[in-house]
Amino acid sequence: MIQFRSLFLARGARLLIDNLSLQIHPGWRVGVIGANGTGKSSLFALLRGELHQEQGELDLPPAWTIAHVAQETPALASSALDYILDGDTELRRVQRDLAAAEAAHDGHLIGELHTRLQEIEGYAATARASTLLHGLGFSDADFSRPVSDFSGGWRMRLNLAQALMCRSDLLLLDEPTNHLDLDAVVWLEKWLAAYRGTLLLISHDRDFLDACVTHIAFLEAQKLTLYTGNYDDFEDQHAAQLAQQQALFEKQQREVAHLQKYIDRFRAKATKARQAQSRIKALARMERITAAHVDTPFDFSFPEPDRAPDPMVTLKNLKLGYGDKTILDRVKLELRPGARLGLLGPNGAGKSTLIRLLAGELAAQGGTALFGKGVVLGYFAQHQLEQLRPDESPLQHLIRQEPLTREQELRDYLGGFDFRGPMADAKVAPFSGGEKSRLALALLIRHKPNLLLLDEPTNHLDLDMRHALTLALSEYDGSMVLVSHDRALLRTVCDDFLLVADGVAEPFDGDIDDYLVWLDARRNREAAANMDVQAADDKATRIANREAEKADRQAKLQRRRPLLKELEQLEKKLAAWQEEKKQLDERIADPALYTRGDSSEVQSLLKRQGELAASIDSGEERWLDIQTEIEGIGEL
Ligand SMILES: Nc1ncnc2c1ncn2[C@@H]1O[C@H](COP(=O)(O)OP(=O)(O)OP(=O)(O)O)[C@@H](O)[C@H]1O
Numbered sequence: 001m002i003q004f005r006s007l008f009l010a011r012g013a014r015l016l017i018d019n020l021s022l023q024i025h026p027g028w029r030v031g032v033i034g035a036n037g038t039g040k041s042s043l044f045a046l047l048r049g050e051l052h053q054e055q056g057e058l059d060l061p062p063a064w065t066i067a068h069v070a071q072e073t074p075a076l077a078s079s080a081l082d083y084i085l086d087g088d089t090e091l092r093r094v095q096r097d098l099a100a101a102e103a104a105h106d107g108h109l110i111g112e113l114h115t116r117l118q119e120i121e122g123y124a125a126t127a128r129a130s131t132l133l134h135g136l137g138f139s140d141a142d143f144s145r146p147v148s149d150f151s152g153g154w155r156m157r158l159n160l161a162q163a164l165m166c167r168s169d170l171l172l173l174d175e176p177t178n179h180l181d182l183d184a185v186v187w188l189e190k191w192l193a194a195y196r197g198t199l200l201l202i203s204h205d206r207d208f209l210d211a212c213v214t215h216i217a218f219l220e221a222q223k224l225t226l227y228t229g230n231y232d233d234f235e236d237q238h239a240a241q242l243a244q245q246q247a248l249f250e251k252q253q254r255e256v257a258h259l260q261k262y263i264d265r266f267r268a269k270a271t272k273a274r275q276a277q278s279r280i281k282a283l284a285r286m287e288r289i290t291a292a293h294v295d296t297p298f299d300f301s302f303p304e305p306d307r308a309p310d311p312m313v314t315l316k317n318l319k320l321g322y323g324d325k326t327i328l329d330r331v332k333l334e335l336r337p338g339a340r341l342g343l344l345g346p347n348g349a350g351k352s353t354l355i356r357l358l359a360g361e362l363a364a365q366g367g368t369a370l371f372g373k374g375v376v377l378g379y380f381a382q383h384q385l386e387q388l389r390p391d392e393s394p395l396q397h398l399i400r401q402e403p404l405t406r407e408q409e410l411r412d413y414l415g416g417f418d419f420r421g422p423m424a425d426a427k428v429a430p431f432s433g434g435e436k437s438r439l440a441l442a443l444l445i446r447h448k449p450n451l452l453l454l455d456e457p458t459n460h461l462d463l464d465m466r467h468a469l470t471l472a473l474s475e476y477d478g479s480m481v482l483v484s485h486d487r488a489l490l491r492t493v494c495d496d497f498l499l500v501a502d503g504v505a506e507p508f509d510g511d512i513d514d515y516l517v518w519l520d521a522r523r524n525r526e527a528a529a530n531m532d533v534q535a536a537d538d539k540a541t542r543i544a545n546r547e548a549e550k551a552d553r554q555a556k557l558q559r560r561r562p563l564l565k566e567l568e569q570l571e572k573k574l575a576a577w578q579e580e581k582k583q584l585d586e587r588i589a590d591p592a593l594y595t596r597g598d599s600s601e602v603q604s605l606l607k608r609q610g611e612l613a614a615s616i617d618s619g620e621e622r623w624l625d626i627q628t629e630i631e632g633i634g635e636l
């Protein structure tokens with residue numbers, strides 16, 4: 001059990017947790033939520049012993065193995081598979097000890113270590129690591145690639161796999177979905193459902209939380225409060241608590257009424273299409289969610305865009321890729337004003353590539369891409385955060401974009417993104433990922449785009465900001481292409497989906513739930529294909545083994561045959577020699593031979609006797625040698 005007793009936690013002068021007393025029981029799965037910068041990651045640092053409390057006590061069972069995701073990946077030459085296996089520290093220790101015991105011929109220790117290896121399922125470790133790598137989107141070819149070969153995002157996935165490999169009692173996951181796409185997120189959900197230890201999970205993804213947790217720990221105003229149930233349950237309870245404050249209750253009523261009106265208008269013109277119906281449901285759900293977020297510090301919306309051309313973008317027979325590798329072919333797409341397109345598709349299929357083409361970051365390999373006159377792009381992708389100027393403030397960024405606008409207006413605008421007071425004038429350099437994303441979005445929205453291209457816009461954003469962004473996008477009048485692993489966002493803002501998979505991009509006739517079913521079926525197909533490959537491999541191995549055995553037998557026969565023949569001849573010769581010698585011995589032993597007085601006859605008989613004895617001697621020696629040679633060739 002984890003127990004906090006009257007605990008105070010601070011970072012420098014800033015108090016993060018004020019007088020916390022709380023118990024977390026073994027087997028609980030706790031979603032840790034709270035706004036950006038409230039101290040969730042710092043709480044994890046405390047549990048890992050990297051940060052110390054100011055006051056109070058933290059009890060953790062000393063025998064517990066704690067797993068967490070490393071934030072850095074050393075540029076190692078070892079293979080991805082080995083790196084994942086390193087996550088099981090006991091396995092690695094037993095393997096090392098075993099190698100030492102074998103070198104020392106310590107039979108007793110070797111036996112003990114093999115038993116331990118069996119107990120910790122060490123023989124299945126590679127299979128377990130392969131499952132983790134496949135689930136997180138790695139291909140077979142990646143397994144042997146050195147860690148240093150992988151890009152930043154993929155190294156984070158390796159770190160995640162390494163943490164999952166650890167047979168832990170407590171698993172700490174800090175926003176694990178940030179570097180994943182939807183199929184990996186869904187896989188991780190299933191993996192976590194089977195995890196037997198205690199889980200603490202920081203996440204800002206409501207669908208993910210709902211699938212994974214039994215409790216919610218909400219960190220707000222230095223207080224960590226525990227709620228039983230999943231994220232949805234928490235939000236209901238939280239909304240009820242907020243409603244007890246008169247001012248917030250009135251705001252809830254106002255916002256929900258506004259949303260209700262918007263949804264009614266939308267419902268009136270929406271089609272019967274499955275996705276449009278799903279979107280109506282998702283928007284209706286927003287009413288309830290809005291009540292739980294009325295104390296949000298965010299208040300922004302998209303300005304009405306300028307008139308847009310129709311069509312905005314036309315792609316015909318487009319070919320896309322990098323270098324001489326083609327990723328998508330024969331892409332056909334027409335984006336009209338007001339289009340809300342979500343790009344779905346498995347990891348690495350080319351969703352970001354397509355967005356980069358639309359953003360003009362990437363040239364086509366073939367085909368035509370026509371952009372209407374008057375398209376104002378608003379492109380957001382994680383790599384663009386690097387384009388923020390570290391030594392400038394949010395306000396300076398905005399002034400650079402709009403030198404003629406009154407400063408107060410810009411400050412008010414930034415306030416809607418919670419860059420208030422000193423934050424508006426603070427340098428961007430030390431900003432967290434969430435704060436940088438928020439600033440990039442603020443700059444982009446201010447630009448009045450009529451075509452939004454959003455590639456994973458919610459990474460690092462807290463739930464309040466996600467909700468605010470979802471609301472703003474719902475009411476946005478321009479066109480939009482979105483890639484996201486946040487199912488709540490996809491459901492709420494997209495009207496149509498394009499499925500990017502297997503080298504093509506085609507309209508997907510269904511909603512997010514249909515897509516999840518599609519993904520599942522695809523995974524099963526792949527697993528079955530893998531099993532077929534495995535079975536075929538096994539069969540091929542068996543055939544190869546049989547062939548090898550046959551060839552081996554043939555080779556042995558070929559080597560034995562002349563030996564056996566020689567043996568047979570030798571035995572005949574030996575028998576003849578022995579027979580001759582026996583008769584000779586008898587004659588030489590006969591006294592009559594000597595009475596005749598013919599010494600030359602005696603001489604020749606004795607000579608022959610010596611010859612025969614020598615032949616028999618060497619013949620017997622050869623016979624023994626042949627026997628040894630035949631034994632050396634082995635059984636057939
Ligand atoms: N290494 C550090 N040294 C000093 N201050 C830090 C350090 N890391 C974080 N902080 C500060 O501590 C506070 C809490 O940060 P923390 O990273 O724990 O927040 P968080 O809840 O995880 O936020 P997010 O949702 O953005 O990840 C912030 O004000 C942050 O600026």
Ligand SMILES: [Mg+2]
Pocket residue numbers: 040041042174
């Ligand atoms: Mg954090």
